[in-house]
Amino acid sequence: MADLTHSAVDSLLSLLTSAIKDEAKLLRGIPGDILFIRDEMDSMNGFLLHLTKMDTEHDDQVRAWMKQVRDIANLAQDYIRLYVRSATRHALAKKIAKLKIRVRDVGERRLRYDVKVPAANPKPSPPLVSGKDSKADDRRDEFLRALEEQSFDAAIGLLPDTLESEDGGRRPLHDILNLNDHRVNDHIGTMKMLLRALYAYPHGTIEELEKLRGKLKDRAAVPKEVMIFCYSKLSTHHKSCLQYLTTFQEESSISRTSLVRRWVAEGLVAREEGLRSMEEAGERCFDELVFRGFIRPVAIVATGLKIKSCTMDDSVRGFVKDMAESENFVAGVLPTHFDYQLKIRKIVRRQPPRQPTDPDGFSCCGVLVPRKQPLLDVDDNLLHPMDEIARLLKELPQEYRLNVLDLGGCWGLEKRHLKSICKVPSIKYLSLGNTDVSRLPKAINDLWQLETLDVRQTHLLRPSDIERIYLPRLKHLLAGHIAHCEKDGERLSTVRMPRKISKDTEVLRHVHILHAEHELLGRVGHLKKQLRKLGVVVDGSEDNIRFLLRTISDLSECLRSLSVWITAPSATAGVSDGCNLDYKEEPNGGSVPSQTPNPTSMFLESLNIKYYMGSQTNGNLPSWISGLKLLRKLTLRDTLLREESLRILGKLESLCCLRLRRGSYIEGTIRLNTEEFGKLRLLLIDRVTPLKAIAFQAEAAPNLEKVVWTVESMAITPDTISEIRQLPASLKVLELNGDWTRQRYLKETLAENKKCPLVRYSSPDPDFPFDEKSHDVSVEAK
DSSP: OHHHHHHHHHHHHHHHHHHHHTGGGSOTTHHHHHHHHHHHHHHHHHHHHHHHTBOSOOOHHHHHHHHHHHHHHHHHHHHHHHHHHOSOOHHHHHHHHHHHHHHHHHHHHHHHTTOOOOOOOBOOOOOOSOOSOHHHHHHHHHHHHHHHTTOHHHHHTTSOGGGOOTTSOOHHHHHHHHTTGGGHHHHHHHHHHHHHHHHHOTTOOHHHHHHHHHHTSSGGGHHHHHHHHHHHTSOHHHHHHHHHGGGGTTOSOEEHHHHHHHHHHTTOSOOOTTOSSHHHHHHHHHHHHHHHTSSEEEEEOTTSSSEEEEEOOHHHHHHHHHHHHHTTSSTTOOOHHHHHHHHHHHHHHTSOOOOOOOTTOEEETTEEEOOOOOOOSOOTTSOOHHHHHHHHHHTOOTTOOOOEEEOTTOSOOOHHHHHHHTTOTTOOEEEOTTSOOOOOOGGGGGOTTOOEEEEETOOOSOTHHHHTOOOTTOOEEEEEEEEEETTTEEEEEOEEOOSSOOTTOOEEEEEEEOTTOHHHHHHHHTOTTTOOEEEEEEEOOHHHHHHHHHHHHHTTTTOOEEEEEEEOOOGGGOOOSOOOSOOOSOOGGGOSOOOOOOGGGOOOOEEEEEOOOTTOSOOOOOGGGGGOTTOOEEEEESOOBOHHHHHHHHTOTTOOEEEEOTTSBOSSEEEEOTTOSTTOOEEEEESOSSOOEEEEOTTSSTTOOEEEEEESSOOOOHHHHHGGGGOOTTOOEEEEEEOOTTHHHHHHHHHHOTTOOEEEEEOSOSOOOOOTTSSSOOEEEO
């Protein structure tokens, strides 16, 4: 409990310091109250910080007092934030005066009940594993390989020297690992977690291992005791972030980015020197918990460098839930902070299945949207999930701050529900993704603390609803819905660009910029310190393209991910033969700035481009792409490239993922030549015509692990299939989707190739002729 309470008080002290500096905004008499609150909370925080460093259990009196401190810290944060922001502060001034009395009472209560720090030796602060030391990274990779191969002796040899006894041996550790030798498979994951903790915590001692060995005489206690030991080696903020995972008790998969942003919104992440944002600190915390074995990866992004989603094993899930409950002082009950989050997610998950698309639905941005459907087979006495959530929001206790509201996937979200949500100004993270929300009320501006707004995969009837919002603390605006149209291929329907942008914006994707709105791009170009991800849908007028290039150039040092969808120019913009992202000349008179980005100053890691090509029959890559040395992921649509452009892509030294979608390539064969695509791990080809074959030369793409090829209606020939004999030896998965009408050629070829990878196959033809037992090839049908 000391960990969570310390985090809450730390956040409050930062806020109080900021408020005191801005005395001009404070009413007469209030600065004294705030100063008193700050000084009292500062003293309490010192006491709490001391508790977090003690390697002992807290008694009931200490835990009860810490719970009171945490509640009052959360309440104080709300009062101070509202007071500094509000134009009428008299009512809040009275509340702050009363809060001062409560703070004094809590401080005196500790003395009255003689709450003392337990006598114990302080433990060293756990360091982070992550860093930029290449030698340390290589050593860590060697350690992880040893664990993966279950070579425990090799892993032990890489542990810190402090775990050696006087004779240079590591007897206590070997005793622990061999304690359950005959049932090692039952505890192998626990033993790996123990070794990870010892590797990550260089202050461990031989005495600690001897003490742990004594606790493991009861074999049934092994998993719990080892996890308690590993948990004790986590930092205060890591413990808080890990306990927050109790709010995902029923989730089989947890999005990494969503989890990290929720941690930040809850104030659980510690700021670190050298990092540009709190989200980067959250990413580092996530990596640490993965390394320690508390979080297990479920899916990894195509570049292979980041985890896309994660989960917890059942044993870890139960352990973390027990630890969170122990922090609440009431046996079997989660802290209020976590309990409400869990309640909301349970309500969202309780909703019935959605109805099939209604043919009489309405059209939004060219996409058919079904009408809202009533609940099916639900007890009349039960409220609709969104009505139940709205009622829950009204009943929130005064001391509770709702920082995170995740309604992702909830159906039946109406304007009245959103109005209820907008009455909770403490919300920092709001997800409306994959819901049927059609309008955003003007009251959305009342969520003045909002940091993340997610409206992805929604069909807003008026994309301009976003245009008029202004949220001064918004860091992440996430929008966009990809629609598949027979005539135009993929279209990205999204929201209009906000007229006002927070100076703290880190992620802005995707927003639509129309003709004659290029001044909005200029405003984006001023976000040179924080903006990491940018996604825009741009009217393909010449002025817009020039401003777009200038913006990319201005953001070159901070931008890590860029997505650009260029649409046909509007009628008022004039006729264009297509797009060119390599403007170098200044327009007549120099009235519109332009500048081709300089790749030597760019740090782009992900790039997604869709062109409007007009009457062009041949496309070219922008010249600056060839110089992107850090580019790992590239997605192309409607670029009409020929083979010479493929040769340029093959020389990108960091490229791990290449996705060629409809209209991106116009040759009949994709050839990967020797000494090209050295780091490529995923090649995805989606409805690219007139493509007939993929050819690999010897030693081309030596690290390629997966090929996904989706076709619509093409005649598969023996020549197409014969190329499969030349697949790289590194390939693990070959996924073939669509109308592969001559599968017998594929079957015969795979049967000849003993080293063929796992084949996944998806086809509208129900008579798929493969027989998994007829040859050595492993076939997995979707």
